Amino acid sequence: MAGTFHPFGQFTPAFVDALAERLRGKSVLEVFAGNGTLAAELTRRGVDVVATTLFSGHDGHERGLRFPVVERDARAAVREFGRERDVLLMSWPTTTEAAAAAALEWGDERPIVFIGEVTRPELGLAGLGGCASDFFFEIAELQDEIAGYRGRGALDRAVVYRTNPESVARWRAGERAVAALRPGGAQAPGPA
Numbered sequence: 763m764a765g766t767f768h769p770f771g772q773f774t775p776a777f778v779d780a781l782a783e784r785l786r787g788k789s790v791l792e793v794f795a796g797n798g799t800l801a802a803e804l805t806r807r808g809v810d811v812v813a814t815t816l817f818s819g820h821d822g823h824e825r826g827l828r829f830p831v832v833e834r835d836a837r838a839a840v841r842e843f844g845r846e847r848d849v850l851l852m853s854w855p856t857t858t859e860a861a862a863a864a865a866l867e868w869g870d871e872r873p874i875v876f877i878g879e880v881t882r883p884e885l886g887l888a889g890l891g892g893c894a895s896d897f898f899f900e901i902a903e904l905q906d907e908i909a910g911y912r913g914r915g916a917l918d919r920a921v922v923y924r925t926n927p928e929s930v931a932r933w934r935a936g937e938r939a940v941a942a943l944r945p946g947g948a949q950a951p952g953p954a
């Protein structure tokens with residue numbers, strides 16, 4: 763239908779039910795939330811969500827927000843709202859270092875629920891997902907897959923990551939080529 767906005771994540775009722783089942787009783791910070799479709803669906807199912815995003819032309823926000831979404835860059839949102847939250851949620855973040863910056867800020871003790879194209883280096887070029895940088899997938903360690911997600915393609919998945927402290931330590935020691943995110947680099951994490 764003309765004018766209908768379709769979220770990037772494939773939020774079927776069955777999938778949102780399964781996700782809500784996992785998240786109920788936990789406090790969630792969503793980054794890259796777009797117009798708040800997923801936050802609205804989870805909240806309706808009893809999940810406590812704070813939703814944040816930077817608004818842009820492709821996220822449908824001009825047609826009305828589905829949920830009160832706070833306009834914040836992902837890392838700034840983690841800094842501002844993350845301390846008291848149990849789970850970091852992101853669906854279809856952008857292919858920049860913003861997701862990695864948010865993950866570094868979030869730390870390695872709490873889970874990150876990631877929905878979108880993942881990168882699977884073992885598949886070569888066919889395994890390059892479009893939803894975060896290579897660096898994000900280097901520091902994100904797969905913990906679990908959320909069953910019932912039917913993505914847009916083989917790489918579009920719903921998974922639980924944790925930031926891997928050893929990968930982060932290697933990067934901090936300068937053994938990683940992503941200069942923009944290295945301490946002192948353009949997007950380096952600032953003091954806590």
Ligand SMILES: C[S@@+](CC[C@H](N)C(=O)[O-])C[C@H]1O[C@@H](n2cnc3c(N)ncnc32)[C@H](O)[C@@H]1O
Nearest residue numbers: 769770771794796816817818821835836853860
């Ligand atoms: C591809 S959309 C996905 C929206 C929604 N999660 C979905 O599944 O439909 C990405 C969203 O992240 C926003 N965004 C882009 N850069 C960002 C950043 N640095 N921090 C937070 N949000 C950002 C975009 O403007 C847009 O709202």
